[in-house]
Amino acid sequence: MNKMLIEIAYDDREHAEILLEQLTLHTDVHLIRKRLMLGDYQINNWLIERKTLPDLALSLCNGRLFSQIYRLSESSCNTALLIEGTTRDIASYDITRESLIGAICSISLSFNMPILRSLSQTESAKILYFCATQLYSREAGLKLDGRKPKRKKNRQLFILQSLPQIGPKLAKRLLSHFNNIEAVFTATEEELINVEGIGRDKARKIREILTQ
Template sequence: MNKPPIEIVYDDRERAEILIKQLSKQTDLRLVRKRLNLGDYQINEWLIERKTLSDFVISLCDGRLFSQVSRLSKSPNNTALLIEGSSRDIAAYGITREAVMGALCSIAINFNMPILRSLSQAESAKILYFCATQLNSWETGVISNGRKPKRHKNRQLFILQSLPQVGPKLAKRLLIHFESIEAVFTAPEEELLKVEGIGQEKARGIRGILTSTNKRGHNQPD
């Protein structure tokens, strides 16, 4: 039985003809072109923003970089930044290597965002392909070394994501804070509010769905 192709969605505004052409050569991929509100590529629950190194430096210099990264990090999806190019591409900008390194460290540490590096569109295509196959392997329960990942935590996160307005990132924060699904389900609103990303409305919504009952009485006909 043939496996279904792995889907990679790419934003219809993305200008990367070589990259897309290289990906289209992979027979186990299916490329979908559509408008993405955030990121340039989506693979399962991951959004990947692609920036050339020159774009990265320009946005760093004009102050847009961290607002862009912040907006991306607030997505309910997992997010990563793919930076493409070499130091030759930014030689004329007069920016120090230390400034670029500092920005990369800030993104990785403060925003908890993985950073992927490539030298060209062709190499970016390979990285996206590797990401897609690795994520697909995890979802199907087999990783590249042939061992199965721990499924218990994945099932816990899947259950938590069924709560109102809880995406992958928030589900992880809930599980880290409360350590068990039972503790999340029994937590009062004030305790839920201690978790980053949960405000009064979201906490009320979670408690509402967990404590709601069928209002139809037992003596009423079905």
């Protein structure tokens, strides 16, 4: 049985010779050097931004970090942040541990972006390879059983959960009942009440937040 060939694209401005050399050791990996407008690596529909700890600290101090993360999060692709290095790398930097932890929490929670952690370029190569093999295996499984990725549905549920007193379960019920979020937003109080778990009070609060 032929081994599945895994394609990993990397930005032509990326300086990570050890990482790239480690990836070439995998006979099932095909590296593609190209100009990426966002991120440093692309695997299928995933963009991965690689930042060393010094780069993360500098971009946090000069205000560039969150504008970069915002642009990355606006991509139509799935996105992740790979942070590489140890605290020794930033021992001389004028930045607190609390500041870094706060930034990482904000990226993970506010931008809904997975964060991968690595100690070195060699370990980063392993992480990228593991990510690639899992993504390719998952894609093969989706093609076999006909399922489609749920990224769009997850976005719809995320938007619905921003409504008053709407958690994950009620968001799923609303989407199932109305089929799309536009129908939810234009529904009357009486129509909203028809959904299990949406009482008069919740329906009124939803209409208030959508119309005020």
